[in-house]
Amino acid sequence: MERQSFASAANVSERLAQPPALAISTVIFALRPSESSGRPTLWLPLVRRIREPFKGLWALPGGPLTRADSLQDAAARNLQDTTGLAPSYLEQLYAFGGLHRSPSQRVVSIVYWAMVQSAEAAMARESENVKWFRADGLDALAFDHRQIVDYALWRLRNKMTYGSIAYHLLGEKFTLAQVREVYEAVLDRTVDPANFRRQLKQTAHIEATDEYLQGGKHRPPRLYRYTGATSEYFPATNPPSPNA
Amino acid sequence: MERQSFASAANVSERLAQPPALAISTVIFALRPSESSGRPTLWLPLVRRIREPFKGLWALPGGPLTRADSLQDAAARNLQDTTGLAPSYLEQLYAFGGLHRSPSQRVVSIVYWAMVQSAEAAMARESENVKWFRADGLDALAFDHRQIVDYALWRLRNKMTYGSIAYHLLGEKFTLAQVREVYEAVLDRTVDPANFRRQLKQTAHIEATDEYLQGGKHRPPRLYRYTGATSEYFPATNPPSPNA
DNA sequence: ATCAGTTGTAGTCAAAGTGACTTTAACTAA
DNA sequence: TTAGTTAAAGTCACTTTGACTACAACTGAT
Missing domain, CATH: 3.90.79.10 (Nucleoside Triphosphate Pyrophosphohydrolase)
Structure with a gap:
């Protein structure tokens, strides 16, 4: 050797x-x-x-x-x-x-x-x-x-x-279309706007604000706000937290 | 001090x-x-x-x-x-x-x-x-x-x-009732036998054998076999495997 | 041999959810 | 005013889900 x-x-x-x-x-x-x-x-x-x-x-x-x-x-x-x-x-x-x-x-x-x-x-x-x-x-x-x-x-x-992660990629206020764009970007497929809206409103961890996003060349969309854990990050899971 | x-x-x-x-x-x-x-x-x-x-x-x-x-x-x-x-x-x-x-x-x-x-x-x-x-x-x-x-x-x-983990707690052959018992034991609630059977047969990673479990005081139930990854264990996820 | 009891297996039905689509409202730019 | 664009709500067929019923197949006791 x-x-x-x-x-x-x-x-x-x-x-x-x-x-x-x-x-x-x-x-x-x-x-x-x-x-x-x-x-x-x-x-x-x-x-x-x-x-x-x-x-x-x-x-x-x-x-x-x-x-x-x-x-x-x-x-x-x-x-x-x-x-x-x-x-x-x-x-x-x-x-x-x-x-x-x-x-x-x-x-x-x-x-x-x-x-x-x-x-x-x-x-x-x-x-x-x-x-x-x-x-x-x-x-x-x-x-x-x-x-x-x-x-x-x-x-x-x-x-x-099946989760409420998308909001963490956006700012504090966002339109439903923006949320949909996140889904489309991440999942890489188109999503029907109407159906998407319906589902979001049921599962809803969001609330409507009185504000609208101005400046587009369309009807101004309403702004929403996320009502779950806001800017702070939190552990992986809801029930028992493995943070130690 | x-x-x-x-x-x-x-x-x-x-x-x-x-x-x-x-x-x-x-x-x-x-x-x-x-x-x-x-x-x-x-x-x-x-x-x-x-x-x-x-x-x-x-x-x-x-x-x-x-x-x-x-x-x-x-x-x-x-x-x-x-x-x-x-x-x-x-x-x-x-x-x-x-x-x-x-x-x-x-x-x-x-x-x-x-x-x-x-x-x-x-x-x-x-x-x-x-x-x-x-x-x-x-x-x-x-x-x-x-x-x-x-x-x-x-x-x-x-x-x-929502998975096919239950089978790993059982042996090679099992009745549908046994699978149901696993679910009931782990999830700690009763499950309707008929509906459970229907769902299993759709999601199906199992196949029916020709054998029946004898010896009970009832109609003998058919034995099934798991057709996914059998006795070998495998990593957490289907798509990209994080095993390294 | 028959019958009660138990469990497996299939089927029915209403309620809820989902995907594709249509319609109307609200705004901008020409 | 009108054409164009997007928001937002509604419709409809289809699928899935949960609760329930009915029947089949077997054992054990009478």
């Missing part, structure tokens, strides 16, 4: 013997007008890696869990540090712990997914190493982050179909 | 500075006949703690992530080691990472939940330090494990209402 290969084999068992590192990452979704159609579409911010594993590639914002934060606070801090924004929704996505996610040391990543309101997302800071991308059709990312984003997208679509 | 309290304050910041420990725990559900009514109810195995944090109290099977296992394999090993059984379903529940879950060191627990078939659960080994309990009405457990169990129960009920 050659000395070199023996050494690397020893390295493998060595690094697997030491305790895995713990990291927090966050998938951040926001609505932005697509360049082409102008219709709102899903975007997310990524950061460019400046160190060696996958240096130069884009990756999810995150890092090792160093501070004395709860997992959720650490995820919110990711968001704050990279975009300067506060989440309007934040939920744990999954803990990824495969043995070979990172080439050097074993890393277990606890990943959160977040939504920020479109108004705030418009003023998110970008830089050389922080850029926003369309959520669909991403290129290869660092580590397994591409698959993580796909999984987050699937979860987002799932929650959207 | 007294010396004692100064020392303990130093300890607090010290232990929060060192990296958190990583543990895997597993909530294991199985169906067992209740002592009183004889109807099947939900049970789960717990292990008695023999060391000091919460010594003597009951806790979820698990421990630090030491081996070079994937997270899911580590959870399956928990199950194997404490009960001698293999899971028929295994899925990640949540990552709990609160700062004060464990009194001494900070511990981040990645918790899985599993289901084992009732036939096998009947021959699960018990001992002085491993006992089965009814899933509802548990006493105080070690750490935050009581809340974790409650959350797992909620997830189980949720999956049950």
Whole structure:
């Protein structure tokens, strides 16, 4: 057996013997007008890696869990540090712990997914190493982050179909058409306006305001307000809260 | 300031500075006949703690992530080691990472939940330090494990209402009435037999066999077989698999 | 052998929900 | 004023759901 290969084999068992590192990452979704159609579409911010594993590639914002934060606070801090924004929704996505996610040391990543309101997302800071991308059709990312984003997208679509998540991508006041546009952007299909309106009013976590959105070349639509948990984010589930 | 309290304050910041420990725990559900009514109810195995944090109290099977296992394999090993059984379903529940879950060191627990078939659960080994309990009405457990169990129960009920999980608690062949009993045990309400049958046959991941269950004092019911993923467990979701 | 009791299985019916569509109201731009 | 556009409400057929009834098939006791 050659000395070199023996050494690397020893390295493998060595690094697997030491305790895995713990990291927090966050998938951040926001609505932005697509360049082409102008219709709102899903975007997310990524950061460019400046160190060696996958240096130069884009990756999810995150890092090792160093501070004395709860997992959720650490995820919110990711968001704050990279975009300067506060989440309007934040939920744990999954803990990824495969043995070979990172080439050097074993890393277990606890990943959160977040939504920020479109108004705030418009003023998110970008830089050389922080850029926003369309959520669909991403290129290869660092580590397994591409698959993580796909999984987050699937979860987002799932929650959207029977839930009240859509409002967290909008501002405080919105028209029903805007809510419908969110559904259409996320689920990627058209929705009948009339039926959509009817269902929303039943399931209703919204209330009508007295205001109307002026300035269009049509009949001005009424503005609504979300009456569930407002701007604060809250844990994944209604009943027993797994936040600890 | 007294010396004692100064020392303990130093300890607090010290232990929060060192990296958190990583543990895997597993909530294991199985169906067992209740002592009183004889109807099947939900049970789960717990292990008695023999060391000091919460010594003597009951806790979820698990421990630090030491081996070079994937997270899911580590959870399956928990199950194997404490009960001698293999899971028929295994899925990640949540990552709990609160700062004060464990009194001494900070511990981040990645918790899985599993289901084992009732036939096998009947021959699960018990001992002085491993006992089965009814899933509802548990006493105080070690750490935050009581809340974790409650959350797992909620997830189980949720999956049950629109999913094909029930079969994993039964054997290979089963009557429709047995499936209904699973639903009634987990959801804790009665279900109309006729309507239940109708819905199962539509959503159908089952097929009828030619066999009938003899021996009762009634018309013998037909045996069915599950046609989805059989005894092997599979990841949480259909579309993108987060297993890594 | 017959009958009561129990459970499996199929069918009926009304109420509620859903998808496709039509109609009317309210506004802007020419 | 008129054409064009969108908001908002209503209609209608179809499907799904829950409660219930009826019948079939078996066991065990009389």
